[in-house]
Amino acid sequence: MKTSDNSGNYRSALLRQFVPDRKFPFPKSLYAVEDTLRLFIQDGGSRQCISIMNNEVAAEEHAALTRAGLHAGDPDWEKWGICNYITMPRIKAAITGRTPEGIEIEGDYKFVDEFPISDGFKENVEFFALTYERPISVKHNLVFQRIAPLLWLRAGAQGRRIDELPENG
Secondary structure, eight states, rough: OOOGGOOOOIIHHHHHSSSOOOOOOOOOHHHHHHHHHHHHSSTTTTTOOOOOOOOOOOOOHHHHHHHHOOOOHHHHEEEEEOOOIIIIHEEEEEHSSTTTTSSSSOOOESSSEEGGGOOSSOOOOOOOOOOOOHHHHHHHTTHHHEEEHHHHHHSSOOSOOOOOOOOTT
């Protein structure tokens, strides 16, 4: 096993730097993932990733939120879901090099080229909330802003995304 695959140093400890006040039960070593990808991917690092995730809450939070009279869909419930509470802040921290509170993350990435984590990445990320829309609402352009990300993805996710329906349709 390589040192960088160590789950204590390069998994839990690294995540604590990215999102200090949050717990994540089964993180993977960032470098073990990199090593795996390097075995199978030969594209020079140019790729897109679409990750789809629900926003479920852990059983412990579920019980506490239910006792507080909250339900799935309530903003005070949703903020504790794994996507909103762990995944999005972790990805944003990795890309920007800053914690959710705006503090620079100390240390260096130990990829082939080492560089400070606080430098972040030139890559970007965008998060979309997917909802079910009634076909009649889509047909009459009543929900264009909510489906625009899907249309953009379907068209190949290239170029500027049109978020507003032009006056001429």
